Amino acid sequence: xxxxxxxxxxxxxxxxxxxxxxxxxxxxxxxxxxxxxxxxxxxxxxxxxxxxxxxxxxxxxxxxxxxxxxxxxxxxxx
Numbered sequence: 001x002x003x004x005x006x007x008x009x010x011x012x013x014x015x016x017x018x019x020x021x022x023x024x025x026x027x028x029x030x031x032x033x034x035x036x037x038x039x040x041x042x043x044x045x046x047x048x049x050x051x052x053x054x055x056x057x058x059x060x061x062x063x064x065x066x067x068x069x070x071x072x073x074x075x076x077x078x
Contacts, residue, residue, distance in 0.1 A: 001035075002029075002033075003026075005026050006026045006029050006030060007061070008037055008061055009024060009026040009027065009030060010030055010036070010050070010054055010057070010058060011058060013030070013036050013049065013050055013054070014050055014054075014055070014058055017047045017048050017049060018047060020047070022045075022046070022048075022054060024048075025069045027048060030048075030054070033053075034053055035050070035051055035053055035054035035057060036048045036049060036051060036054050037049055037051055042076055
């Protein structure tokens with residue numbers, strides 16, 4: 001399960017990857033979970049990018065937010 005900090009870091013990777021502090025410990029967890037990877041465009045510094053799994057997770061979270069999920073949802077059943 002991701003912490004709130006890890007989830008917010010994942011959202012930041014999607015929306016503003018160039019603004020992320022690359023020393024954030026959350027990046028290691030997200031890479032271990034294969035939710036992000038690092039790319040190195042030619043002549044530029046490395047930056048995090050979402051993997052397909054990371055994009056799917058954020059899409060699912062957005063759908064839950066749209067339907068107004070109950071805080072009592074047991075995510076282990078999904």
